[in-house]
Each structure stands twice: as C-alpha cells, then as structure tokens.
Amino acid sequence: MATVSLEKLVKRYGSLEVVHGIDLEVADREFIALVGPSGCGKSTTLRMIAGLEPVSGGNLKIGGRVVNDLPPRARNLAMVFQSYALYPHMTVRENMGFSLKIAGQKPEDIAPQVEEAARTLDLTHLLDRRPSQLSGGQRQRVAMGRAIVRQPDVFLFDEPLSNLDAKLRTQMRVEIKKLHAKVQSTVIYVTHDQVEAMTLADRIVIMRDGYIEQVGTPEDVFQRPKSKFVAGFIGSPPMNLKDAEIADGQVVFANGDRLPLPARFRDRVTAGQKVTFGLRPDDLYPAGHGIHSGEDADVHRQDLRVILTEPLGNETLVFSDYAGAEWVGRMLNPRRLSPGEALPFCFDLSQAHLFDRESGRTLRG
Amino acid sequence: MKGWRPPAPFLLLLPAVLVLAAVVIIPLILSLYSSFTPFRLTQPASLFTLIGFRNYVRILTDIEFWTAFGRTVLLLTVALNVEMLLGLGLAMLVEKATRGQRLLRTIMMFPMMFSPILVGFQFKFMFNDNIGLVNNALQSLGLTDQAIPWLIDGSLAFFAILVAEVWSSTSVFAILILAGLLAMPKEPIEAARVDGCTPWQTFRYVTWPFIMPFAYIAMTIRSLDVARAYDIVKIMTDGGPAKRTELLWTLISRTAYADARMGLANAMAYVAILLSILFTVYFFRKLSAARTQIAAEW
Numbered sequence A: 001m002a003t004v005s006l007e008k009l010v011k012r013y014g015s016l017e018v019v020h021g022i023d024l025e026v027a028d029r030e031f032i033a034l035v036g037p038s039g040c041g042k043s044t045t046l047r048m049i050a051g052l053e054p055v056s057g058g059n060l061k062i063g064g065r066v067v068n069d070l071p072p073r074a075r076n077l078a079m080v081f082q083s084y085a086l087y088p089h090m091t092v093r094e095n096m097g098f099s100l101k102i103a104g105q106k107p108e109d110i111a112p113q114v115e116e117a118a119r120t121l122d123l124t125h126l127l128d129r130r131p132s133q134l135s136g137g138q139r140q141r142v143a144m145g146r147a148i149v150r151q152p153d154v155f156l157f158d159e160p161l162s163n164l165d166a167k168l169r170t171q172m173r174v175e176i177k178k179l180h181a182k183v184q185s186t187v188i189y190v191t192h193d194q195v196e197a198m199t200l201a202d203r204i205v206i207m208r209d210g211y212i213e214q215v216g217t218p219e220d221v222f223q224r225p226k227s228k229f230v231a232g233f234i235g236s237p238p239m240n241l242k243d244a245e246i247a248d249g250q251v252v253f254a255n256g257d258r259l260p261l262p263a264r265f266r267d268r269v270t271a272g273q274k275v276t277f278g279l280r281p282d283d284l285y286p287a288g289h290g291i292h293s294g295e296d297a298d299v300h301r302q303d304l305r306v307i308l309t310e311p312l313g314n315e316t317l318v319f320s321d322y323a324g325a326e327w328v329g330r331m332l333n334p335r336r337l338s339p340g341e342a343l344p345f346c347f348d349l350s351q352a353h354l355f356d357r358e359s360g361r362t363l364r365g
Numbered sequence B: 001m002k003g004w005r006p007p008a009p010f011l012l013l014l015p016a017v018l019v020l021a022a023v024v025i026i027p028l029i030l031s032l033y034s035s036f037t038p039f040r041l042t043q044p045a046s047l048f049t050l051i052g053f054r055n056y057v058r059i060l061t062d063i064e065f066w067t068a069f070g071r072t073v074l075l076l077t078v079a080l081n082v083e084m085l086l087g088l089g090l091a092m093l094v095e096k097a098t099r100g101q102r103l104l105r106t107i108m109m110f111p112m113m114f115s116p117i118l119v120g121f122q123f124k125f126m127f128n129d130n131i132g133l134v135n136n137a138l139q140s141l142g143l144t145d146q147a148i149p150w151l152i153d154g155s156l157a158f159f160a161i162l163v164a165e166v167w168s169s170t171s172v173f174a175i176l177i178l179a180g181l182l183a184m185p186k187e188p189i190e191a192a193r194v195d196g197c198t199p200w201q202t203f204r205y206v207t208w209p210f211i212m213p214f215a216y217i218a219m220t221i222r223s224l225d226v227a228r229a230y231d232i233v234k235i236m237t238d239g240g241p242a243k244r245t246e247l248l249w250t251l252i253s254r255t256a257y258a259d260a261r262m263g264l265a266n267a268m269a270y271v272a273i274l275l276s277i278l279f280t281v282y283f284f285r286k287l288s289a290a291r292t293q294i295a296a297e298w
C-alpha cells in the first residue's frame, strides 16, 4: 500500500554528483524496472530509497510521507540484494523469520508465516540448513522469502537474478512475476537485463549517467524511444543506428548510399540536417522472411551482401553490408545462407526512427 | 656396515630434531622428572631421590599455592573480559574512522611493542604513592588529598597490576577484532538495517556473531599469556607486599630460586600449565563452535 515519489532526488559523494535530480512517481502496486548501463546510478537510487544511502538533495516520499531522514527500519520496505546478503550464522528459518523477531513477534506467530513463505518458494525441506549449505538459486529464493515474510509496503530488488545461470534466471523471472501478482506490493526492480525489465515491469525507467532518459511501458520504450540512447539500449540485438544527412527528401549515408525518407518524418526534417537513422533488426529482413509480408507501401527493397549469419533455430540473425557499415537483420523461417551471398532485403521504413545527431532526441512528434 | 642408509628426509630433518630435543624436549622431561624429586639447587644429589607424588600432594594442601592460584584465575578472568570489551570498543571506533585508519592501527599496536618489563616499570612509576602520576593527577583534580598507597594495599595493587596488564594487551584484542570487522561482508549489515534492526540490534544479531571467533582467537592467545604473567608483577610488586599480589609465577620463581626448592617449584609449574591448557582448550572449543556458526571458510 504505498506510492514512492522521487522529487529532484540528488546523490553526491563528496563533490562528485552521481544522481542529478531525478523525478519519478511510482504508483501503488506498480512494478517498476530501473535499467541502464553499469555505473549509471541504479543501485545508488535504490539504496537511497531503502535508506542505506543518505539523500543529498530533493525529496523522497513513501506513501506520501517525506522519508529523507528516516532510518531504513522506519520505512517498512524489503530489499533483495544482488549478493543475497543472507545472515551466514542463521538457518534458513531464522533468516526468514528474523525481521519478525526484531519486530517483536512471538515465535509461535512467526513459525506459520515462515512456513507459508517457504511453501510458496519451495523451500520447506531446506528450512534447517544454513546459507553455506545452499546452492545459488536456493539462496536467492531464501532472500526472496526473507523479503516476502515482512509483507512490506515496497519491495526493492537489486539485480537479484544476475548471479544465476540462464535457465534458473528464466524460471525465477516467472516466479517473481507470479509473486507480484499474489502479494500486490509496489516493486522497484533494478536490472541490467532488458529481457527481465520488459517481461516483468509495468513501466521501465531507463537511466544514463545519473539522469532518467525515459520512463514508459515496455511497448513505449521499445516502439517509441525518445532518444538514440534508449533506442540502442532496449532491444536485442540492438537497433541499427547509422549517421546520415537529409538531402533531396532522402536519407543519405556517409558513403552516398541513400534510403527514402520515412513518411512520418517528412515534415519534421530540413534539408542538410544531420541525423541518425535507426532500424530494428525485426524491420530489416530478407524478402519473404519478415514479420510483415514486405508488400507494404513504406517498404524499401535493396540487394545486400551477407557477411555473417547467427542461426538461433527458429530465426537467424543476418549481418549484412550496407552504406559502408554492418547492419543486423532478422530472418524468420530461416534457410541456410552462405557468407558473400547477395539477396534482396526489405527495409520496413514505416518502423524506422530518426534522431537528431547532436542532441540524440527523436525527431518524431 | 654397508647397505642400509637412513632415508634422505630423515637425515635432513635430523639436525632440527637434535636442536629441538636439546633445547625443548630434554629440559621438559628433566623438569617433569625433577617434580617427582625433592631436588634443591643447594643439594644437587637430591635430584636422584624419587619421592613419587609427594610434591604434588604438598601443593594440594598448600594454602599459599591455592591463594596464588585463585588470584591468577581472577586476574585472568577480569583481565580477559576487560581487554575484550575495550578491544571491541577500540576496534569498532577505528573501523569507523574514514581517514587515518592506517595510522590509528599502527598506534594501536604500540603497547605490544613494549617489553613487559618496561611496562612494569612504567606503571610502577605511575602508581608510586609519592611521585606517581596517578596520585598527582588525583590530587591536582582535588579528588583526594591523600597519597593513595597503590602498590602497597593488596586490592589496590591487584588493580594496578590489572591496569598494566590491560594496557599492554588490549591491543591484541583490538587488532584481531578489527581484522574480523574489516573481513566482514557489509551486505548482511545492510540487510539487517532494512529488516528493521536498530544499530544495537544490528550489532547484537549480525556483527557480534561474526566477530566472535576473532575474539576467541584473541582469548586463546591471551589465556596462554596471562598464565605466564610474571614480568609485570615481578617488577611492580614482586608478589608483595607480604605476598598480597602473589601470582602463580612469582610464587614458583620464589620457590625455585629464593627457597631453592626446584622440585617443588617444577611440580607447581606443571599444575599451572594444566590451568593454562584448560583455559586454552575451553576457548578453542568456543572458537570452533563460533566458526561453524558463521560457516567460516578458514
């Protein structure tokens, strides 16, 4: 039952400012993912919310109350750390019940709550072990259990899955999603895995160098990136981003190769403007192997030479050479391609992006 | 004699074994043996009369010995606890220091660099009733106008010795506990804070269990030490006045050299060693238990 608001939140270490006055409103029961490259200030922001780092400026509100100067214990939140941070000298049971014990609950009241959480997380048979006797995934679940048992207003996660192998990560991702559906708490989830962010979050916050670049739903940030940075950060493999200039109503690349100007940008650019052209791999495909038929009006056809392929089973990533650079395309229903082979590609320009090269901002309205 | 030659490792170790035997094992056996004789330094021949356990039986009924024994245990217990608390406090303060921590650590080790004899003299001077710093300070502050007989009154002298002991050895605790604090992962502490702990609860439930093994290591080391607490007492009071600060080791050295009853003194020494071993074993057990608790990898 809590909203979280960051108002011009600043963090300074000495004279070094690492979070530059960010604003964010997190609604009650919302699942927010904080993403961004390493060192952009995600953990710092999360730790300020938790109360582990003092706030250097601005306001932090939880449930409408300013908590800048309250210690963590007065904020009623739970945090899952990247390293799990279990208490090594306590059993799983004691770890999970610790916060309740501190809160002064009686042992007979604590036991059923711990067991309930253990059942949810499939930890019942491990309750009497110590953390050192658990595998990484089990420790991770204990850390989650410890958080659930508290029934906090807000859950904070700092890259909780990054120490797990790919399979376990997928599995835990589903668990977290189910868990959120069940406990209905506000969640702020730091990750640098964009798949986690896309699949889990109601809204994604993309941070860069201590600023928020964009806040939006997964569809928003994927389909309508506000900047070149967001466009390159969200999506895998990343969007093709190539510098170009506008001339004669066309997009002209450095080596003189040109593409038609996408229709929706026609009124938004001026001749001679320096831009960055962006196209997702999904929108660059060998004819007949795309998401769309390739027969739409805004599709540009062009023969390209294949440099390299990465078969993924159900699809193949095709690296090809165009405008003096390497472009990644996605080929559905793949057939075997050999390097050097030339074949017709479709550029779906209705999905293309244009960014101002100087500011990196999108040129679409 | 050809053919058999001792294997190389044996040959190579032989010099070391011989030296060890000469300086450790033989004196040890000799002293153990002499504790079963009425050996007196003035009558060398007495070394060859065996009297069985008579020395030990005598000790068991010797009130003077048991007084010294009791006083030693008391000193040991009080000193270890005080050192432990002070060491813990010091270590936590130094760990908090953001600047100059290296310097503080070095300063903290200073008392360990002094020879106990020097410490003894230093405190003997400080607690002197006429010219000592302590009385001077107390008088200047107007807390008393008398010359407190620090080293003459029995319990005051015990206190003075205790202060000297604590001063010289608190750093052992401080250093080891500081090592523990520095080696401790920070995340569980943060987790505890988020879990709702006050600073005291964080210490009580998370920090303390973690540094407990380090405290026990210090205890183990110190329990070997205090049972040998000879030098400081020897200098400060020499067991006096009138045996009121007699500890096991001053008693033993007096018996051995002043009274020249080496056999009896050796018997006492073996009882004292037993005491020391008991303390050590006790703390060692605590240490292993604490280590398993925190699942230490060492």
Ligand SMILES: Nc1ncnc2c1ncn2[C@@H]1O[C@H](COP(=O)(O)OP(=O)(O)OP(=O)(O)O)[C@@H](O)[C@H]1O
Pocket: A013, A016, A018, A036, A037, A038, A039, A040, A041, A042, A043, A044, A045, A192
């Ligand atoms: N105690 C500190 N003193 C000085 N600078 C710090 C401190 N802690 C973090 N920083 C700096 O603050 C910036 C943000 O760090 P933060 O840990 O929040 O990054 P992050 O986004 O969580 O990165 P990652 O994905 O690698 O975890 C970094 O540039 C880091 O160097």
Ligand SMILES: [Mg+2]
Pocket: A042, A043, A044
């Ligand atoms: Mg981080």
